Amino acid sequence: MARRLALPLFAALLLAACTSREVEKDLMIVDVHTGWYDAGVQDNGSNKLVPSISLGLRNVSDRDIASVQVNAVFRRVGEQEAWGEHFINAINSGGLPAGATTPPIVLRSMLGYTGTDPRLQMLQNKEFVDAKVEVYGKHRSRMWVKMGEFQIDRQLLTE
Numbered sequence: 001m002a003r004r005l006a007l008p009l010f011a012a013l014l015l016a017a018c019t020s021r022e023v024e025k026d027l028m029i030v031d032v033h034t035g036w037y038d039a040g041v042q043d044n045g046s047n048k049l050v051p052s053i054s055l056g057l058r059n060v061s062d063r064d065i066a067s068v069q070v071n072a073v074f075r076r077v078g079e080q081e082a083w084g085e086h087f088i089n090a091i092n093s094g095g096l097p098a099g100a101t102t103p104p105i106v107l108r109s110m111l112g113y114t115g116t117d118p119r120l121q122m123l124q125n126k127e128f129v130d131a132k133v134e135v136y137g138k139h140r141s142r143m144w145v146k147m148g149e150f151q152i153d154r155q156l157l158t159e
Contacts, residue, residue, distance in 0.1 A: 025061070035153050035157040036049040050110065058101040067092070068137060069088070
């Protein structure tokens with residue numbers, strides 16, 4: 001009798017552990033900071049600024065969540081095509097407990113602006129086009145879902 005109950009119970013636990021979660025409901029984006037990261041001096045001697053976002057993910061569900069991936073898609077304002085992406089495993093298999101928040105997650109585009117002007121002047125250049133970032137998330141095999149969209153502030157970031 002115990003064996004007959006053990007197998008269905010084990011199967012139910014296994015299915016519950018493998019259930020995909022809706023990150024847009026179970027996680028909240030918090031502590032958002034955006035700006036233009038100083039990516040340093042390039043080989044040709046020009047300064048480089050790239051759009052950047054720092055954020056945390058708070059588990060607002062009543063149970064642990066693990067294996068969450070995040071992808072940031074950067075775009076120039078008014079343009080449809082991506083201007084760089086940054087993909088990460090945001091929450092590993094160890095999981096994030098209910099009510100907890102991840103340490104800051106920093107996502108940056110590899111593309112940005114280069115110029116010989118000082119960095120602060122680059123942000124004030126009349127040719128400068130602002131950027132935004134769309135943050136997508138997914139849990140295990142679920143489809144990607146948009147979790148938020150943020151304007152990149154015109155401020156210089158050094159870390």
